Amino acid sequence: MDLKIISKPIVKDLESFNVYFKEVMKTDVALLNIVLKYITNKKGKQIRPVLVFLSAGLCGEINHRSHIGAAMIELLHTATLVHDDVVDKATVRRGVASINAEWNNKIAVLVGDFLLSKGLQVSANNDEFSFLKVTSRAVQLMSESELLAIDKARSFMIDEETYFDIINGKTASLISSCCEIGALSTGNNKDDAENLREFGTNLGLAFQIRDDLLDYISKSSLIGKPVGNDLKEKKITLPLIYALQHAEKSQQKEIIKLVKNGKLEKKDINYILDFVKEVGGVKYAQDKAREYCDKAKKVLSKYPESEYKTSLEKLTDFVIDRIS
Numbered sequence: 001m002d003l004k005i006i007s008k009p010i011v012k013d014l015e016s017f018n019v020y021f022k023e024v025m026k027t028d029v030a031l032l033n034i035v036l037k038y039i040t041n042k043k044g045k046q047i048r049p050v051l052v053f054l055s056a057g058l059c060g061e062i063n064h065r066s067h068i069g070a071a072m073i074e075l076l077h078t079a080t081l082v083h084d085d086v087v088d089k090a091t092v093r094r095g096v097a098s099i100n101a102e103w104n105n106k107i108a109v110l111v112g113d114f115l116l117s118k119g120l121q122v123s124a125n126n127d128e129f130s131f132l133k134v135t136s137r138a139v140q141l142m143s144e145s146e147l148l149a150i151d152k153a154r155s156f157m158i159d160e161e162t163y164f165d166i167i168n169g170k171t172a173s174l175i176s177s178c179c180e181i182g183a184l185s186t187g188n189n190k191d192d193a194e195n196l197r198e199f200g201t202n203l204g205l206a207f208q209i210r211d212d213l214l215d216y217i218s219k220s221s222l223i224g225k226p227v228g229n230d231l232k233e234k235k236i237t238l239p240l241i242y243a244l245q246h247a248e249k250s251q252q253k254e255i256i257k258l259v260k261n262g263k264l265e266k267k268d269i270n271y272i273l274d275f276v277k278e279v280g281g282v283k284y285a286q287d288k289a290r291e292y293c294d295k296a297k298k299v300l301s302k303y304p305e306s307e308y309k310t311s312l313e314k315l316t317d318f319v320i321d322r323i324s
Contacts, residue, residue: 003045006314009307010053013062017049020067021074024122027114035099035111039078042094048073048178051200054315055182057308058300059192062185068126069181075119076135077174080142082112130188131181138177145169156260158236160245164205171211172204179203199299199312206292207319212237213285216273231272232264238288240272243281251275293320 007014025036052070056062082099084090086108091101100108116139123132145166152158158166179200183192215230216239230237236259244252255275258268276282293316300316303309 003047003050003318006311006318007046007050009057009311010050010062013053013066014046014049017053017067017070021071024071024075024118031107032111032114035103035107038102039082039099039111042096044094046074048077048174050315051175051178052182052185054308054312055179055196055200056185058303058306058312059183059189059196060186065126065128065185066182068122068128069131069185070178072119072122072128072131072135073174073178073181075115075122076139079112079115079119082108082115086112130184134177134180134184138173141169141173143169145173153234153236156234156236156256158241160238160241163236163238163241167205167208167212168201171208172201175204175207176200195299195302199296202292202296202299203316203319206289206296206316209238209285209289209292210319210322213239213282213289216276216282231259231269234259238285239276239281241281242284243276243279246279246281247275289320293317 022040025040027033027036049070052073053062053066056066081093085093085098086100086105089100090098092098098108099111119135120132123129123135145168148162149158149166149170152162152166176197177200179196180193183189183196186192212230215237231240240255240259244255247255255272258264258272264272296316297313300309300312
């Protein structure tokens with residue numbers, strides 16, 4: 001599925017949003033303007049603004065409030081990416097040098113802080129305090145989940161419940177915020193806001209499970225990183241969690257020892273990938289992702305047919321079927 005097809009009902013909205021977003025990003029500081037232009041020139045798939053506008057269209061009419069909400073989410077999301085690259089010591093983002101690599105860590109952290117504060121300012125200047133409540137909750141959950149992941153990774157004690165707590169905060173919270181804000185932008189209807197938050201949460205969980213699955217089933221050239229990269233970074237995700245829970249004790253200890261060691265060779269990675277597939281970890285994760293997509297579609301079934309609903313259904317299918 002092509003995202004251009006999914007975005008067809010909101011093409012003009014995205015075009016006007018891109019103009020508005022560049023205006024929002026303008027400052028009087030020359031260096032900051034250079035860095036911000038660098039960021040806006042390498043925009044990705046714009047999944048988050050797409051979700052805001054499609055959710056708004058589903059619940060009413062896309063308007064200026066929808067654009068304000070999309071800008072807030074995009075500023076928040078971009079700030080987290082810039083900060084994440086510093087934390088992870090990443091040198092590349094979307095095929096080009098990251099901010100910390102192109103400039104330095106200090107500039108990257110300050111730019112991330114600016115983007116976060118700009119999102120707050122956009123909300124306050126437009127009296128959009130319901131949007132601020134939603135995004136503040138997302139930031140809190142994202143921060144808590146990252147720290148939870150770090151804490152659990154130290155002891156290698158991540159079970160399925162903990163995994164879902166982590167991905168709910170790490171990914172689903174921001175995606176659900178997009179959908180909830182899109183609904184709120186059309187008139188602050190609480191039922192619509194709750195429905196779209198539920199839709200976004202399920203979509204976000206499916207998205208992250210699928211993302212984690214790609215480390216086990218995709219080709220390196222498609223996902224832009226080596227298969228097994230999560231294993232090298234000692235990231236314990238759903239396919240491996242399930243496989244370890246259903247393996248013989250001796251094999252369980254062997255796999256844990258390999259991953260804990262952190263110096264995995266190609267043969268070790270292939271051994272673990274085969275183990276996860278044979279024990280059923282890949283199938284279990286695929287079924288779970290599909291289950292959450294079905295839950296997301298069930299929420300959409302409450303709404304009458306429209307081009308926005310059709311696009312959200314297609315987006316749900318895209319999440320479960322994507323190969324990169």
